[in-house]
Amino acid sequence: MSTPLRIVIAKPGLDGHDRGAKVVARALRDAGHEVIYTGLRRTPEQIVRIVLDEDAGFLGLSSLSGAHAHLFPRTCELLVEAGLGNVVVFGGGIIPAPDHHELYSAGVRAIFGPGTTSSEISGFLEQANHRLGQDELVGCGGDSDWHWTGE
Amino acid sequence: MNISPAETLAAAVRGERLALARSLTLYENGELGVEEISALAQPASEFPVIGITGAPGVGKSCLIDHIVQAWSSSGHHVAVIAVDPTSPITGGALLGDRLRMSTADSADNVYFRSIATRRHGGSVPTVVKGMLAILRAAGWNRCIVETVGAGQGEIRVAAVAERIVLLEAPGRGDGVQAEKAGLVELADLIVVNKADLDGAEKTADEIRQALEVATIPTPAIILTSAITGEGIDEMLDSIESLEFNPRTASARTRECLRAMWDEKLLAHPDFDDLLVEVVAGNLSVEAALDKLTEIDEG
Numbered sequence: 496m497s498t499p500l501r502i503v504i505a506k507p508g509l510d511g512h513d514r515g516a517k518v519v520a521r522a523l524r525d526a527g528h529e530v531i532y533t534g535l536r537r538t539p540e541q542i543v544r545i546v547l548d549e550d551a552g553f554l555g556l557s558s559l560s561g562a563h564a565h566l567f568p569r570t571c572e573l574l575v576e577a578g579l580g581n582v583v584v585f586g587g588g589i590i591p592a593p594d595h596h597e598l599y600s601a602g603v604r605a606i607f608g609p610g611t612t613s614s615e616i617s618g619f620l621e622q623a624n625h626r627l628g629q630d631e632l633v634g635c636g637g638d639s640d641w642h643w644t645g646e
Numbered sequence: 647m648n649i650s651p652a653e654t655l656a657a658a659v660r661g662e663r664l665a666l667a668r669s670l671t672l673y674e675n676g677e678l679g680v681e682e683i684s685a686l687a688q689p690a691s692e693f694p695v696i697g698i699t700g701a702p703g704v705g706k707s708c709l710i711d712h713i714v715q716a717w718s719s720s721g722h723h724v725a726v727i728a729v730d731p732t733s734p735i736t737g738g739a740l741l742g743d744r745l746r747m748s749t750a751d752s753a754d755n756v757y758f759r760s761i762a763t764r765r766h767g768g769s770v771p772t773v774v775k776g777m778l779a780i781l782r783a784a785g786w787n788r789c790i791v792e793t794v795g796a797g798q799g800e801i802r803v804a805a806v807a808e809r810i811v812l813l814e815a816p817g818r819g820d821g822v823q824a825e826k827a828g829l830v831e832l833a834d835l836i837v838v839n840k841a842d843l844d845g846a847e848k849t850a851d852e853i854r855q856a857l858e859v860a861t862i863p864t865p866a867i868i869l870t871s872a873i874t875g876e877g878i879d880e881m882l883d884s885i886e887s888l889e890f891n892p893r894t895a896s897a898r899t900r901e902c903l904r905a906m907w908d909e910k911l912l913a914h915p916d917f918d919d920l921l922v923e924v925v926a927g928n929l930s931v932e933a934a935l936d937k938l939t940e941i942d943e944g
Contacts, residue, residue: 498675499737499762524738529762534745541751545744548758550667578664 500620502553505533505542507570510560515587515609519555522613528620539570543577551582552627553620554635556603558588568601571635575602580636583623585643587611602635605643619643651678659686659783663757666784670759673776683776686783695778695789696885697807699769699829702795704815705839707746708872709881710792714749716882717788718756725757725786726750727777729770731794732762739763743792757786765912768802769793772905775806799828804898805905809834809888812865814853816845830856832897833865834888841869841876862893914938 504520506513513535520530531549533542546554554574556567567586574582585605586598595606605619626633626641633639649657651672657665672678696713698706710726717724728743739762744750750758763771770793778789793803803810812833830836830853838850850867857864866884870877911917920937923929 499739501671520740524733524740525736527733527736527738529732529739529741531741531760532745533751534742537751544751547664548667549760550671 500528500553500624501531501549501551502528502555502620503531503533503542503546503549503551504555504557505537505545505570506535506557507537507539507542507566508558508560508562509536510558510562511535512559512588513557515559516555516557519557519587519607519613519616522616523555523620526613526617526620539566539573542570543573543579546574546579546582547577553583553585553623556584556586558586558590561589563588563590564594564597567598567603571602575636579634581627581632581634583627583633584635585616585619599642602637604633604635604641615645652682655682655686655780658780661785666757666780667759669780670777673780674761674764674773678776680776683779686779688779688782689785689787692782693788694808694888694890695791695806696888697770697791697793697803697810698813699793699796699800699803699810700813701797701815701818704795704813704818705872706792706795706813707743709813709837709839709870709878710790711747711749712872712875712878713790713882713885714747714756714758716878718749718753721755722788723755723757723786724788724790725778725781726759726790726792727774727781728758728760728792729774729794730760730762732764737764757781763794767908768905769796769800770802770806772802772805772909778806797829801829801832801897801901802905804832804894805902808890809885811835811837811885814838814849815840816843816849818849832894834891835865835881835884836867837877837881838867838869839872842871842874863891911938 502523504516506516520532523530533545571584584603586603587607590606604623607616623633631639633641654665655669655678658669698710700706714724730739730741732739741760743760744758749756770791774791781789791807810833812829836853838846840846846869850869854867868877868881868884870881920934924931924934
């Protein structure tokens with residue numbers, strides 16, 4: 496059996512909608528990964544601490560409150576400051592298309608909205624992990640300009 | 647960029663948090679060996695590792711949050727390893743212990759790590775033992791292990807923790823449950839949590855009566871409520887002075903040997919192949935076991 500990926504699923508900011516985060520956490524569990532769920536209303540600082548202590552390679556941020564444009568880039572910035580620029584960050588929730596570009600520039604590698612299938616998220620993780628294996632810097636602080644576009 | 651496992655471990659012992667997190671992973675994944683861990687200098691007098699165990703939902707995580715708060719605010723370096731089960735089907739796991747612990751994500755003198763049981767049986771994988779050695783060598787002087795929800799016959803925690811706190815809660819069966827043998831006999835302290843609910847006092851009484859007939863010294867029973875805070879101070883005082891119970895020494899050692907044996911069996915290079923053969927019906931379980939336990943004469 497190969498070593499499972501360690502993935503943190505986090506809910507940043509004042510947002511109580513956790514159904515999506517829980518469904519994703521469950522789907523990734525069923526895909527054979529080790530998923531650490533943070534619970535609600537974590538600050539970017541707390542999320543970075545969790546990723547650090549848990550030695551997670553992936554971080555999924557879920558937001559349905561509209562504060563993603565601040566919280567996602569802030570989390571990426573703090574990850575890089577903490578020496579965790581190699582962590583692959585992806586996002587989900589209600590994130591309008593015009594906001595996507597800015598999030599990608601901040602280091603977020605995929606954005607999954609309502610209707611995303613769990614196999615798509617698995618596909619993204621596989622692809623990102625494969626690129627990491629090829630020494631491509633797809634972490635939130637990496638210089639790769641790749642982001643998930645579906646295939 | 648490429649730092650060797652040994653260098654990472656050395657940096658962890660020097661106090662680098664990122665290196666500590668990495669070292670625990672390296673050890674869990676078998677990239678750091680037992681030899682490297684046992685070579686680490688361990689602090690001379692060490693507070694015993696406290697194992698917190700009990701059935702699912704009795705309040706292990708919530709009570710640990712209280713312990714972590716108390717210890718960290720009095721200046722200790724507190725580490726928690728919380729175990730959740732790995733799916734035997736997919737190999738995945740949902741690790742959700744830290745979401746109930748508000749202190750785990752902020753204080754610098756608290757280190758919280760969630761781990762999955764992976765292939766190992768029991769409520770605690772033995773890999774935790776080496777992880778604790780790393781944490782101690784890195785200066786984390788108070789360590790807690792939270793097991794998978796467990797009860798009765800599940801005593802693997804005895805192979806890893808030096809003191810065992812068994813959690814109970816009201817409404818989990820009649821008095822005969824308390825009479826049954828198993829985990830309860832290895833406990834150094836019994837905590838009946840959810841004292842704010844009806845029946846907690848009765849549950850404590852039933853355990854007390856069951857233990858009363860024993861001719862040997864029995865653990866204290868304390869009622870707590872993680873919600874109201876009732877009994878928490880008493881529990882903390884009691885944990886502070888838990889003595890080693892020599893009566894449990896051979897049971898603990900036996901569990902340690904069993905755990906290591908399990909580990910050896912699972913680490914056998916042919917294990918997965920033999921498993922496939924047995925599932926396909928080409929081999930009996932007995933024949934597979936014979937192959938796994940064959941001693942290599944070469």
